[in-house]
Amino acid sequence: MRKFASGCVRIVGSGKLFIKSVRPRARRALPEAQGAVKDRRLMTSHTFAAANPLRGTIRVPGDKSISHRALMFSGLAVGQSRITGLLEGEDVLATAAAMRQFGADIIRADDGTWTVHGAGLGSLLEPKSALDMGNSGTSTRLLMGLVASHAITATFIGDASLSGRPMGRVIDPLSQMGAGIEASGGGTLPLMLRGASPAVPITYRLPVASAQVKSAVLLAGLNTPGITRVIEPVPTRDHTERMLTGFGARLEVGEENGEKVIAIHGEADLKPMDVVVPGDPSSAAFFMVAATLVPGSDLTILNVGLNPTRAGLLAVLRQMGADITEVDAREVGGEPVADLRVRHAALTGIDVDPAIAPSMIDEFPVLFVAAALASGTTRTSGLEELRVKESDRLSTMATALSSVGARVEEHEDGLTIHGTGGEPLRGSANARVKTMLDHRIAMSMAVAGLVSRDGVSVDDTSPINTSFPTFMGLLAEAAA
Numbered sequence: 095m096r097k098f099a100s101g102c103v104r105i106v107g108s109g110k111l112f113i114k115s116v117r118p119r120a121r122r123a124l125p126e127a128q129g130a131v132k133d134r135r136l137m138t139s140h141t142f143a144a145a146n147p148l149r150g151t152i153r154v155p156g157d158k159s160i161s162h163r164a165l166m167f168s169g170l171a172v173g174q175s176r177i178t179g180l181l182e183g184e185d186v187l188a189t190a191a192a193m194r195q196f197g198a199d200i201i202r203a204d205d206g207t208w209t210v211h212g213a214g215l216g217s218l219l220e221p222k223s224a225l226d227m228g229n230s231g232t233s234t235r236l237l238m239g240l241v242a243s244h245a246i247t248a249t250f251i252g253d254a255s256l257s258g259r260p261m262g263r264v265i266d267p268l269s270q271m272g273a274g275i276e277a278s279g280g281g282t283l284p285l286m287l288r289g290a291s292p293a294v295p296i297t298y299r300l301p302v303a304s305a306q307v308k309s310a311v312l313l314a315g316l317n318t319p320g321i322t323r324v325i326e327p328v329p330t331r332d333h334t335e336r337m338l339t340g341f342g343a344r345l346e347v348g349e350e351n352g353e354k355v356i357a358i359h360g361e362a363d364l365k366p367m368d369v370v371v372p373g374d375p376s377s378a379a380f381f382m383v384a385a386t387l388v389p390g391s392d393l394t395i396l397n398v399g400l401n402p403t404r405a406g407l408l409a410v411l412r413q414m415g416a417d418i419t420e421v422d423a424r425e426v427g428g429e430p431v432a433d434l435r436v437r438h439a440a441l442t443g444i445d446v447d448p449a450i451a452p453s454m455i456d457e458f459p460v461l462f463v464a465a466a467l468a469s470g471t472t473r474t475s476g477l478e479e480l481r482v483k484e485s486d487r488l489s490t491m492a493t494a495l496s497s498v499g500a501r502v503e504e505h506e507d508g509l510t511i512h513g514t515g516g517e518p519l520r521g522s523a524n525a526r527v528k529t530m531l532d533h534r535i536a537m538s539m540a541v542a543g544l545v546s547r548d549g550v551s552v553d554d555t556s557p558i559n560t561s562f563p564t565f566m567g568l569l570a571e572a573a574a
């Protein structure tokens with residue numbers, strides 16, 4: 095257990111939002127021997143400082159998880175699908191590029207509508223070159239599932255962050271189904287996957303709560319004769335189940351011994367459909383916390399997906415005292431959606447129930463920022479999975495928040511944070527916070543900058559483009 099010193103804080107003035115750009119410098123190229131692809135992005139540091147209240151109305155981009163799946167499933171259907179509201183972030187574009195290599199015809203119209211003519215399940219082409227997954231774990235793991243039951247071979251590569259992430263969790267079930275996989279040391283990228291034809295249906299009980307692993311097995315099951323089953327002891331996001339049903343797959347969701355069981359009937363024929371992608375609750379999260387923390391804020395975030403398997407942060411923030419109301423609750427593309435009106439409120443620290451973690455797994459970095467400004471102590475536990483995200487989010491956030499004056503204790507499976515009671519954080523005038531190629535760390539620390547005395551310098555904001563390319567613009571707009 096590591097302990098971190100406390101920092102001093104005082105009240106911040108209500109200056110203008112200050113986003114200072116520093117000239118980009120080329121990120122150090124990584125040795126090919128490590129298997130990492132060269133990063134084409136330029137590092138761009140920024141300083142985020144005290145903002146005006148966040149006010150008005152904003153619209154966050156499309157849901158990342160749903161966007162990946164919309165491209166994948168429409169790329170497997172026979173006929174033309176249309177996708178509106180697709181997130182055009184780097185991760186999703188990596189999925190689009192891979193689906194094109196598999197033979198799908200994917201076109202973006204000027205109005206932002208995407209049209210997909212699927213390659214057809216069972217008819218995927220062998221990619222001519224390695225599939226560059228960039229920073230995207232979702233693209234990698236789900237597409238590995240897809241290749242696993244096709245008679246093709248594909249090589250998966252990624253950036254330095256992705257190349258350090260565990261793929262054993264998908265290699266295990268996909269190998270059981272008959273795929274041949276040669277991975278780098280410790281089960282990481284780059285890896286080569288030879289699909290099995292036919293693959294063997296399995297019943298797989300998830301050893302970790304992971305929607306990516308669940309989806310990889312279900313995607314492999316799509317082109318596998320017979321019925322493939324996934325047993326999910328802890329429910330995770332269910333976009334795959336919802337959307338595959340819409341595309342015409344035969345999928346049954348039941349319960350055995352209190353655990354969710356999903357059965358997919360193989361050798362399916364997917365029919366095309368029109369998908370409307372709701373706004374991403376994981377992107378809205380940064381604005382929910384920012385508007386809660388910055389005094390005087392009253393911000394409405396339009397069209398936020400509120401699937402119960404994703405809405406954990408809303409419940410936790412409310413438990414801490416946040417003032418967030420759901421307006422015009424409705425359904426978009428088979429998913430519950432509402433506009434969220436967020437008004438500034440004082441927060442109180444709580445013990446976060448570990449059972450809620452899967453429904454807010456990507457939101458913990460920004461929850462830690464909220465906790466750092468709450469009164470009293472917030473304790474989190476059961477968060478081992480955060481150590482294998484785009485970065486080790488427990489240690490990266492503990493280090494980042496401590497460096498700007500928050501009082502944080504890091505444990506094996508969570509953080510304990512002693513909040514300031516609403517007083518601003520000290521900030522980091524001279525030191526740059528390390529974001530470790532992790533978009534959510536960059537955005538969380540941007541929010542911390544808004545409630546700091548000296549501002550928070552983030553070493554690299556370029557990873558934000560993986561999930562939320564309009565983040566900087568929306569932040570400036572909301573705090574104008």
Ligand code: S3P
Binds near residue numbers: 159479
């Ligand atoms: C995702 C599942 C989650 C989440 C990721 C997106 C998905 O990962 O962290 O950002 O789209 O299925 P795990 O399945 O590893 O928990």
